[in-house]
Amino acid sequence: MTVPPLDEFGRIRAWTEGRQNAGFLQQAGVVEGIGDDAAVLSVRSGQEWLVAVDTMVEQVHFLNETMRESDVGYKALAANVSDIAAMGGVPKFALVSASVPPSWNADRMKRLYDGLYECAGLYNVAVVGGDTTSAPQDLVVSVTLIGTVEQGRAILRSGAKPGQSVFVTGPTGLSAAGLHGLMRRSPLTEAAGEKSRIASIPARLVQAHRRPAPSVRAGRLLLEKGWATSLNDISDGLASEAWELAEASGVKLLLKEKLLPMSGELASYARSEGLRPLELALFGGEDYVLIGTVDKEHEAAMRETFRKEGLPLFIIGDVEQGKPAVELELADTRKRRPVEKKGYNHFAEGTM
Incomplete structure (x- = not known):
């Protein structure tokens, strides 16, 4: 599909029309979707809305050298x-806004929406509207996602109590290691040469890094069974998100190095590149596990239950009484050291 110069509404239609069929949209609760001033949505009785928004800015959150459209x-x-x-919720409806610079032509934007709708299909999300504007230089994509959760049951960050255990729903550090490898290779192309470029990663x-798998099923299990007393997603790094739980709950979290899940791929790649797997696991970010x-x-x-469902789960530490803090128990000495309240800065000079 090649899109000639169009106005705002023409572009929205070109990128979104026919992507999701009427039967799916109706089943999802879309009364009126794209095409009016606002979408009309329905939700079952006894549920509450969850609303989240994230923005990705070219050169800040992604690079053309590492990410395809x-x-x-x-x-x-x-x-x-x-x-x-x-939050233990179900993703339902998305609004997508894009500020598009001249370097992002119609074909590039089509590929971007291809990926967005692929993700929407995997998680049964109905795309119900959005906005598009021009931008002088870099692309900005902002998505607002609306979900639902049973009334009064959303899992917050503030419920951790001393004597409880800390868990994660998958290994961390993989995305940061993937980005490291992609940034050290030659510029990205859509041609076949990309296969050889990433063969060593x-x-x-x-x-x-490119296609994270959010832990939706895990979040629903934790809510349905009533197990999680607090919950947070790991977008900025394990250390940063642990700090958020500690501060919201007014407790200390003790993470244990020997219990942190380290994938074989992460450890071997880190050793080959002179990186420290533990640093990637603590501060890497963008893993999107819980x-x-x-x-x-x-x-x-x-x-x-997680084993039967084929879902990963790792107990990685304890909740303790004390001033909000995060500490790490070292595997070799069992001594403790403070964990900095920071996320991994992928693009900072010297970090790669």
Whole structure:
């Protein structure tokens, strides 16, 4: 599809028309979708709305050298899906706004929307509207996602209590390692040459950075079973999100190095590049798995249920009494050290 110069509404139609069929939209609760001043949506009785928004800015959140256009669209929505998952909710409706510079022609934008709608299809999200404007230089994509959750049951960051355990729903650091590898290779192209360019980077790391998999099913299980006393998604890094739980709940979190899930691909890649796997795992960010807390009496049942569902789950530490803080128990000495309240800055000079 080649799109000639169009006005705002023509562009929206060209990028969105026919992407989702009427049957799906009706089942999702869309009374009126794209085409009016506002969408008309319905929600079942006994549910509450969850609303999240994330913005991706070219040269700040993504680079043309590391992300294909379709990856940008996919990730713009996936980041929001993860926020809804972190509340135990179900993602439902998306509004997409794009500020488009001259360098992003119609074909590039089509590929971006290809990725966005691919993610929407995976998580049953109805795209119901948005906006488009021109931009002088860099692309800006902002997605507002609306979800639902049972009334009064949204899982917050503030419920952690001393004596509970800390868990994550997957390994961390993979996305940062994937980005590291992509940035060290030659410029990205859509041609076949890309295969050889990324051959030395484990595919799982590249996938983790470009196409993260938000933990929606895990979030729903945690809510349905009533296990998670607090929950947060890992967008800015394990350390940063642990701090958010600690501060919101007024507790100390003790993470244990020996319990942190380290994938074989992450460890081997980090060693080959002179990186520290632990630093990537703590400060890497953009993994979009969940960190939360659970009463110890529910640990065994939670582990078994996640195993049966084929979902990863790792107990990585404890909640303790004390001033809000995050500490790490070292594997070799069992001594503790403070964990900085920071996320990994992928583009800072010297970090790569």
